[in-house]
Amino acid sequence: TTIEHSYMHCWRHKTPLIYRATSQWFVRMDAPDVDSQGVVATEPAGHTLREAALQGVEDTVFYPTWGKNRLQAMIANRPDWCISRQRNWGVPLPFFTHKATGELHPNTLELMEAVAQRVEQGGIEAWTQLNASELLGAEAADYVKTTDILDVWFDSGTTHMSVMRGSHADQLAWPADLYLEGSDQHRGWFHSSLLTGAAIDGRAPYKALLTHGFVVDGKGHKMSKSKGNVIAPQQVSDKMGADILRLWTASTDYSGELTISDEILKRVVEGYRRIRNTLRFLLANVSDFDAAADMLPVEQWLEIDRYALALTRELQASCCADYDNYEFHRVVQALQTFCSEDLGGFYLDILKDRLYTTAPKSTARRSAQSALWHITQSFVRLLAPITSFTAEEVWAVLNGQADDSVMFQRWHELPALAGEGELLARWALVRAARADVTKALEAQREAGKIGSALQAAVEIRCAGDKYDALAALGEDLKFVLICSATTLVRDEAEQVVATPLEHAKCERCWHVRADVGANAEHPTLCGRCVSNLHGEGEARTCA
Numbered sequence: 335t336t337i338e339h340s341y342m343h344c345w346r347h348k349t350p351l352i353y354r355a356t357s358q359w360f361v362r363m364d365a366p367d368v369d370s371q372g373v374v375a376t377e378p379a380g381h382t383l384r385e386a387a388l389q390g391v392e393d394t395v396f397y398p399t400w401g402k403n404r405l406q407a408m409i410a411n412r413p414d415w416c417i418s419r420q421r422n423w424g425v426p427l428p429f430f431t432h433k434a435t436g437e438l439h440p441n442t443l444e445l446m447e448a449v450a451q452r453v454e455q456g457g458i459e460a461w462t463q464l465n466a467s468e469l470l471g472a473e474a475a476d477y478v479k480t481t482d483i484l485d486v487w488f489d490s491g492t493t494h495m496s497v498m499r500g501s502h503a504d505q506l507a508w509p510a511d512l513y514l515e516g517s518d519q520h521r522g523w524f525h526s527s528l529l530t531g532a533a534i535d536g537r538a539p540y541k542a543l544l545t546h547g548f549v550v551d552g553k554g555h556k557m558s559k560s561k562g563n564v565i566a567p568q569q570v571s572d573k574m575g576a577d578i579l580r581l582w583t584a585s586t587d588y589s590g591e592l593t594i595s596d597e598i599l600k601r602v603v604e605g606y607r608r609i610r611n612t613l614r615f616l617l618a619n620v621s622d623f624d625a626a627a628d629m630l631p632v633e634q635w636l637e638i639d640r641y642a643l644a645l646t647r648e649l650q651a652s653c654c655a656d657y658d659n660y661e662f663h664r665v666v667q668a669l670q671t672f673c674s675e676d677l678g679g680f681y682l683d684i685l686k687d688r689l690y691t692t693a694p695k696s697t698a699r700r701s702a703q704s705a706l707w708h709i710t711q712s713f714v715r716l717l718a719p720i721t722s723f724t725a726e727e728v729w730a731v732l733n734g735q736a737d738d739s740v741m742f743q744r745w746h747e748l749p750a751l752a753g754e755g756e757l758l759a760r761w762a763l764v765r766a767a768r769a770d771v772t773k774a775l776e777a778q779r780e781a782g783k784i785g786s787a788l789q790a791a792v793e794i795r796c797a798g799d800k801y802d803a804l805a806a807l808g809e810d811l812k813f814v815l816i817c818s819a820t821t822l823v824r825d826e827a828e829q830v831v832a833t834p835l836e837h838a839k840c841e842r843c844w845h846v847r848a849d850v851g852a853n854a855e856h857p858t859l860c861g862r863c864v865s866n867l868h869g870e871g872e873a874r875t876c877a
Contacts, residue, residue, distance in 0.1 A: 359418035390538035397544040398589040405520045417485045424483030426461045491526025494539030514544035546588035552595025577721040584662040584720040612673045616710040623703040630704045632749045638877040639705035641761045642681045653716045691843045698874040712746040763803040771815045774832040783834045790832045792817045795825035810876040818846040
């Protein structure tokens with residue numbers, strides 16, 4: 335009978351393998367801890383390597399959290415650690431074993447130190463060229479010099495000694511704040527580092543572990559040159575810029591596989607362009623603003639500016655927390671939502687009228703600029719860890735080509751805000767009403783009755799907290815709704831009605847008003863534009 339079955343093959347050469355049983359060196363997982371004299375340790379009392387390693391898992395923070403169960407199961411169920419390999423290159427096991435008994439030389443620790451000193455002076459060849467008699471004298475005839483090398487995972491697993499407390503001790507702390515690698519390292523570097531740390535120090539050499547998935551193509555397939563689906567990072571950087579590559583990396587949830595394709599990168603570019611356009615608007619509108627001379631106290635800001643500050647405070651708090659937890663995709667999502675919805679889709683859209691029509695040094699405009707300055711200072715810092723080059727570009731404009739870097743800054747200290755919760759709740763109602771108004775205006779636009787929202791008047795019927803929130807805006811309600819006239823009616827039956835206006839359009843502010851041309855000297859301007867240009871200027875309280 336012929337039986338077809340799977341068989342071990344070399345992963346690189348794709349050829350069959352023949353397994354041969356050989357003697358190896360092992361680290362015992364379940365033997366009590368002993369000192370150099372073979373005496374069972376008392377601190378911690380008789381702990382085994384497995385117990386110490388499992389305690390190390392308990393004391394470690396995992397990102398994502400499922401990594402804990404995976405590593406814990408591997409440690410709990412693993413066999414003794416085979417640390418020897420039979421290869422021609424690698425870190426040698428500097429052992430001498432008795433020809434008859436196979437036992438290690440009784441002075442193995444001293445011999446290892448002697449070998450280490452020779453290797454330090456002459457390189458690894460000092461061991462390969464060493465004659466046993468040089469260290470053992472007459473005993474050399476009874477001992478065999480080991481030719482095995484260390485498992486390479488033992489090499490990498492002891493970097494907390496050789497690097498963190500060795501070559502880079504003056505630059506790195508021990509234990510490390512974070513070890514980060516791919517998910518395969520639960521059985522690799524994370525694992526061997528934990529075992530060596532538990533053996534040497536009785537604890538893990540790290541405080542936290544971060545595990546990420548692997549990059550796959552848009553269909554979830556592993557990248558392979560033979561499949562032709564490889565997207566080289568250098569090509570992305572050269573074609574689209576390093577910040578696009580960084581933004582894609584940060585925007586992808588690394589707890590699973592990281593998907594990349596030309597279509598995905600195209601969406602990343604669109605998101606980046608939105609961020610960049612927002613930054614251009616912010617920089618343009620604080621270009622004539624000197625924070626030292628022109629900044630207004632928060633108490634003097636218009637209410638919508640204080641609301642924008644409250645949103646920025648929320649954004650900064652959430653992003654800082656997400657950065658602390660390495661949730662970079664949540665940071666990107668929050669920043670993009672802030673750009674598109676809170677700023678571009680609401681605040682900045684409303685702000686344009688005030689920025690462009692009120693007097694340059696008026697309280698109304700300085701209030702807006704005060705808010706924009708703080709928003710920009712916070713936003714550029716929040717972007718810096720992700721789109722570093724863009725942040726540096728913005729920082730240079732903000733600070734007049736100063737020598738310092740945005741990377742040297744702390745998070746921006748935003749002003750405190752009284753009644754922040756109440757402010758956020760009230761403006762949430764305003765934004766909900768604005769969404770209803772936008773739908774009504776869009777219906778008029780699709781019907782061909784208006785070209786823009788400023789050609790319409792809006793009547794809003796509502797009651798309760800929504801009515802109170804809208805009524806509090808007074809004459810500024812039309813600026814929030816971006817229409818030329820508003821009527822607010824208290825009515826339990828909510829309704830929004832938009833109607834076209836028949837008045838003339840002011841060529842400066844584009845509002846459609848009955849008083850356009852009322853001033854003979856300025857026949858194309860409305861009354862408020864005449865006041866803003868040649869009079870005391872309009873009074874704005876909320877928006």
